Amino acid sequence: MTEIYANLIGTWCCLNEDENCYIGEHKVSPSQWWEESAAIYSPKTRSEYDSFYQLDYVHIHYKSVDYRINPIFIQVVTK
Template sequence: MVHVYANLLGTWTDLSTDSNAVIGNHHQRPDVWWNNGAEMWNPNSMTQENTLYQQPYVMVSYHDVIYRVFPSQIQVVEK
């Protein structure tokens, strides 16, 4: 089974344990997101330099809070 973890405000959280958690632009369950290619937002061209708005990220919704997570703060574990 695939478990998708995200570092949410300094705490590594198993998103797979919450049936309401969704990830990515298509708001998929974490395991579905991973099995469908783990889409993240990444700019094709920078419209502004030196801004966080132009960095790649993954949107995570967990316990009714939406997080913008840098891809290196996502880990996938198969148990």
């Protein structure tokens, strides 16, 4: 079993525990997101330099709250 964890506002959460959780612009489950290449937003060419908006991120909808986090705050655990 593969579990996807994310550090959301300082707390590590298992995203698989929320059946309504989705990740990315295609709004897929955490498991499906991982199985389908784990897409992140990462512009090749930055239209604005020195802008927070141009940083790599992953959109996560977890327990009815939307998060935009850097991919370094995601861990994949296989049991």
